[in-house]
Amino acid sequence: MQRRSFLAASAAAATTLAFPSVFAQSAKLTPLKFTLDFRINGQTSPFFLAQAKGYYKDEGLDVAIDTGA
Numbered sequence: 001m002q003r004r005s006f007l008a009a010s011a012a013a014a015t016t017l018a019f020p021s022v023f024a025q026s027a028k029l030t031p032l033k034f035t036l037d038f039r040i041n042g043q044t045s046p047f048f049l050a051q052a053k054g055y056y057k058d059e060g061l062d063v064a065i066d067t068g069a
Contacts, residue, residue: 029062037068 036044047065050056056063 033064035066
């Protein structure tokens with residue numbers, strides 16, 4: 001493959017991969033509510049960490065977490 005063809009294919013791939021992220025950010029967040037079966041502890045901390053770091057929003061989810069009894 002020649003350099004020019006490789007650069008053109010790379011540019012096309014990068015452009016194609018960039019568009020889904022643009023559309024995902026403009027989409028409305030999907031509400032999601034779930035209840036943990038435990039109180040906040042080490043086992044459930046990843047759920048709260050993901051919420052605090054915005055990982056759910058990055059995936060288009062508006063997550064509400066209820067703690068268990």
